[in-house]
Amino acid sequence: MPKKSKNIEMITGDPKKAIVRLALPMMLSMLLIMLYNIADSIWVAGLGADALAAVGFITPLFMVLVGLGNGIGAGANSLIARFIGAGNIKQANNAGLHGILLAVVVSLIFTIIIETFMVPILQMMGAGSTIQYAMDYSYIIFGFLFIFVYSGVASAIFRSEGDMRRATIAIAVTAVMNIILDPVFIYVLNFGIAGAAWATVISATLSCLVMSYWIWGKKDMFLDLTPKNFNYSTKMITDNLQVAIPSTLESLVFSILAIIINSLLVLAADTTAVAVYTASMRIVQLSMIPLIGLGTAVLTVAGVAYGARNYTNLKTAHSYSIKLGFAISILLGAIMFIFSAQLAAMFSYTEASAQLSPQIAHAISVLSIFVLAIPHGMMSSMLFQGVGKGFYSLLITLLRSLILESVFAYIFCFIFGWGVTGIYAGVVFGCFVGGTVGYIWAKIFISRFKKFAKKETIPQES
Template sequence: MSEKNKNIEMITGDPKNAIIKLSIPMMISMLLIMLYNIADSIWVAGLGADALAAIGFITPLFMVLVGLGNGIGAGANSLIARYIGAKDYDQANNAGLHAIVLCIVVSLIFTVLMMVFMRQLLELMGAGSTIDYALNYGYIIFGALIIFVYSGVASAIFRSEGDMRRATIAIAVTAVMNIILDPIFIYVLNMGINGAAWATVISATLSCIVMSYWIWGKNDLYLDLSPKNFNYQGKMIIDELQVAIPSTLENIIFSALAIIINGMLVTVAGTTAVAVYTASMRIVQMAMIPLIGIGTAELTVSGVAYGARNYENLKTGHSYSIKLGFILSIALGAIMFIFSSQIAAMFSYTSASAELAPQIATAISVLSLFVLAIPHGIMSSMVFQGVGKGVYSLIITLLRSLILETVFAYIFCFIFGWGLVGIYAGVVTGCFVGGTVGYIWAKLFIKRFGENLHA
């Protein structure tokens, strides 16, 4: 049996086996991504607190726009997986091609918008003395937006047919090259924060070249994305956007949350607090890699099960992904809490950043609970994305992040008077409560799906 047929057999078979086999390469991929994000922060931290805070102000905007690629990719992943489950090969091909066209159009539009309005956005966010650093970094990153958007879509196409090996290799190229190029561009070539941006762009470009070769040069995917297979269908655009738009809006919600939290931090303790939170959240995001990896695998498994009208696989995949998530989150949260001081030391290796270490250690200690609060919410959102109900996933994220995390952070910080620790604790509490609502909703949806099949 060929490798591509083995991949299809895997995602249409035992959901537990599929989740394990899909999630492990995804975890490796995301670990590599986070390693080079952390490498960015560590190397930039050597330039001082202002430079690190600038990355913190740019990151929410960058995540919104990278979320365009991830959102379109999620829409393609969901739709392609459903067509594979329904054994409709032609429509699966067409869905992949529609995603690539969407990615090109959307990224070009938003590149222009960011070039025009970036300064105003940063001023609204309170970038203050860090704005020049942020602009220097941002113009380079956003000028190459199409690279990052396309990367997200191409990776999703590989994932949709269960080909995690090559998706992982492509991301490994990005990560390794970025880690190598960062110190060279920032310090050896003396490019400062501009060097960090160029290292990121060049590394992502290499990844895109590799994936494009596999898709159109080697041409050995299960899908056939030759232009001759493109047949424009307005309904297909709508189907992909039903997941892509809510998924992208979720990234906007996460970024809006970061902007609001940054505003609270600046109010309480100035821009240094943003630098502390930026460094701490990079560690939290790294600890969340296994959870997001499992969730991404669950998206594909749910899409295939839903397309095949397989209630048992849909139900089993949801429950199993949550169990795995909680087991891993307990272990990772404990590591973060126990080794918070040692982890914080990575960001304080120069005299310009040494004062941040105790504050970062405190933030990591509290935010270690965030990792425990999120598995049931992530997996439930991914089920909804997989079955094409992106709006449901959006509602869960809106409730959990923008509403509950913000409200609890405000109450604990300003009303209870807990200060910075109150902001961290509020984020954790809001995440858990919102995720619980999403979990109950997903369980009810899956139950109704089974009832309808047997009606």
């Protein structure tokens, strides 16, 4: 049986096996992405606290940038998976092509907007003395927005048909090349913080070229994305955006949250606290990789199950991913807590950043609990994205992050007087409470799906 048929057979079969087989390569992909993000921070840390803080101010905006590609990719992934589950391969092809069209149009629009308003955005965020570093880094990154958006969409298209091998290879190209190019551009060529941006752009471009060859050069995918299969449909665009917009807005929510947290840190301490939080969150994000991998797998498996109107697979995908997620989180949280000092040392290897080490270690030890608060909420959000209910996912994220995390961070820091530690504790507590609400909502949705599955319309278009 051809390998491409095995991929389809896998995502339409046992949801537990499908989640594991989809998640493991995605975990590797995310690990590589996070490693090169950490590499950016580690190499930039050598330039001093101001440079590292500048990356911290840009990171929320970069999350929006990546969120554009991931959002449109999630929309395409969900729609393609649902069409595959319904047996409509013609429209699965068309959905993939519409995803690429959206990537082109949206990236051009947002490039103009972000580049135009970059300085006032940074001033509003309170970049202060770090603003020149932030500008040197951001103008390059955001100037090549299309590269990152297209990369997210193309990778999602491979995932939607169960082809995790090539999705992983493409990301590996980006990660490995970025890790190699970072020190060259920053220190050897003496480009400073701009060198980190150029290394990221060049690495992502190589990945895009590889994926484009597989799609239009080699042409051995299950999906056929040749232009002849494109049939413009406003409904197709709308269906994609029903997941893409909420997914992208979720990234915006995370970015706004990061801006709020950075502002609270500056009020409670100074910009050094932002540098500390930036470094510690890199480690936290690294520990979240398995959960992101599981969530991405749930999106595809849930989409296929929903398209096929398979209640059992949908329920199993949700509950199994949460159980597995909690088991992994307990292990990773313990590792973060035990080795917090060693992890902090990665960001304090020069005289300019040495004084940050104890603060970073403390932040990591407190935030190690954060990973335990994530699984039930994240898997519920990804299930909603998979079945095309993107706004449900957005509402969960709004409650969990923008409202509860920021509110509890403020209360614990300023009302309870816990200072910077209170901000960390508020983020953890808010995440857990919001995730619990999302979990209950998902359980109610799955229960109702069982009753109405046969009545709902399977996604079809002529």
